Amino acid sequence: MADENWKPKIIAIICNWCSYAGADLAGGARIQYPPDIRAIRVMCTGRVDPLFILKAFQDGADGVLVSGCHFGDCHYLEGNYKAAKRMFLLKSVLKNIGLDDKRLRMTFVSASEGAKWGTVMEDVIKTVTELGPSPLKEFAR
């Protein structure tokens, strides 16, 4: 990695009912984690069109996190299963275009798992930081 002070740009698309609530709980509990992730709220991870993620990488994102409810806990019954399937397929697409599939991550954080949200944040940021800037960055814009 060229610049030691380099900070990744990571976007998180998270569901309203579990992961967003869990992230709020982490806030209430004042769990401190690194600030390199920006979150976008959707009602369910089922809403996450793979094109959103490809668009994010096209825009130069260094990493993308999709986080929803645990299996069986989806507010809409099964949206997270469908999201997980799509992310699984999408990872193979990323590999094919020469992007490390670790840049895309799906996690399951419930509304009561504030501490886990903090751990996920640390872990995702650490993983993407180690991978360095996205090779697609220079093509962004």
Added chain:
Amino acid sequence: MAEVKKNEEPRIGVFVCHCGTNIAGSIDVAAVKDYAKTLPNVAIADDYQYMCSTPGQNKIAEAIAEHNLTGVVVAACSPRLHEPTFRNATKAGGLNPFRFEMANIREQNSWVHMHQPEEATAKAKDAVRIAVAKASLLEDLIPKSVPVEKAAMVVGGGVGGMQAALDLASAGIKTYLVEKNPTIGGRMSQLDKTFPTLDCSQCILTPKMVDVYRHEGIELLTYTEVEAVEGYIGNFDVTLRKKARGVITPAEAEARGIVGGGCTGCGDCVDVCPVIKPNPFELGMAPRKAIYIYHPQVSPLIYTVDFDACVKCGLCVEACGDKKAIDLDMEDEFMTVKVGTAIIATGYDIFPIEKKFEWGYKNYDNVITSLEFERLICASGPTGGHLVRPSDGETPKKVAFVLCAGSRDNTGVGKPYCSRFCCMYSLKHAHQIIEKIPGAVPYIFYMDIRSFGKMYEEFYYRIQNEGAKFIRGRVANILEDPVTKNLHVNAEDTLLGRPLDIEVDMVVLAAAVEPSAETEKTRRLFGVSCSQDGWLLEAHPKLNPCGTTTAGVYLAGVCQGPKDIPDTVAQAEGAASAASIPIHRGEVELEPYFAQCIEEKCAGCGLCVNLCPYGALALVEKDGRTVMQVTEAKCKGCGTCGGFCPGGAIWMQHFATPQIVAQIDAFLLGGEQ
């Protein structure tokens, strides 16, 4: 589809909240405000100490009028907290409330980056930029009003469920009370006395059980389980399984044309039944027949055949005679009822304390749980209220009570939480043996005595003065004398700092409580979340303790977390009140996050139809083409269809593809690179 104003030039107002020092303590609010002014489409940016206050909300309404705003962004706390507040403020300013977008710079920023003010400020700027991008594309939406069925369901017939059902029915709402066991009453009917008043549990409970049974507004469905739940607030279709009881009520007999028939509760069938099984109500300490009632005060007083045990000899049918109440060929029945709201009151089970092997439960005869103690000390219990040692039937003189048995346990075997009522019932148990057995000495091994309720501390002092021995220390292990079956309780007295080995006649483990098996099953059917330890998650721990995140579903009693009888009844009354509000209003507004079909893009492939978990989508013929059509009342707005449509033909209102892509672009392409 919602009206989209074409060629409308977005003019967004941005309002940044200090939230006292909650936000301003780590984020440079003025810098965020100044930054917002530089963003495209932003007509005005302002900041205020507390945006949720009346002056703060007025700022929004005034700015909408003054700057002819098309959208509003508030950068403050979580939308899960204050989105409704600011939507109302937006509406008060004359704008459609769905033209509001919130940037969360508190829960997901200032509170989690407290010591990184520069990074937190940069993150807040990004959040505002992302929110402005979305607000620029928001459209007018109209919430959909749906009628509410004037009926409610309570799942669980313990004291909490009974109270909730009584309150709902007394408020004029048809209430279905569903109980899996053959009788209502729940855990409370197994208890002998209640703390701190020492009321007889059955004496105060049975009148309520009778009230429930007689209430014309309550349809009591015992020996029944919830099988499936469909629909949404106002319109839940609940499928119930009425388990085959083998016995019919007088009303059912009349329906079958048997005059004067049906179960009268005489018990003639029991006398002839040859099959003997352990009685689960007595925790296996007393026998019952294959046809049984739990105890004499059951409600309804109808016998039940245990088909797992029944040998179908038919002796009971003969004994029943002309009443013809017994039908050994009965099968489970299914019924579907429509309700507007539902309350879950599925209670608790006892943690399997044998997992804490060092205390020897199920291994040593004279180590029992507190619930077993309740049955043994209860006059209607298997021993007629005489406390005896299981090993030899002798009356114990020295009894050790082990508190926090499996509660407040961080070893990974037990439960990390406090089960809340064990301290108090153990004090009551100590009182009961002092009262009933002359010369008896209770030894109470405790970590802390949590006597937090009204008159609880006074009760604690009373038991101290009655001569109970209190030893502060966890019990390390219990060893049995193989000859006498007496027990050696090994613990450290942490107040005196010395190890103890006390020989006692009996040990009572105040075992932890855990969510009942039905709690997990029921919450999944109703789509209610739970916390890590399985207790059901309330919508807000302080401000909405009876509600859940599933609209129209409420919680009462221990299924939400350990609580004693007064707290359970209080929460049940709260839940009943909350559950009656939509029903009395008669209609509810659904958030209009519906999917819409963009027909000119739709190829009619139908992939979305199978993706929808609610059956809200269908293919229809329109102008000679096959296109998808949405039934709005069925659509819950998850967007699973919109995330998959290969043609981009699904417009998810408020979470539309252009809106989300604008957020992604705003973060990654906007701002400083």
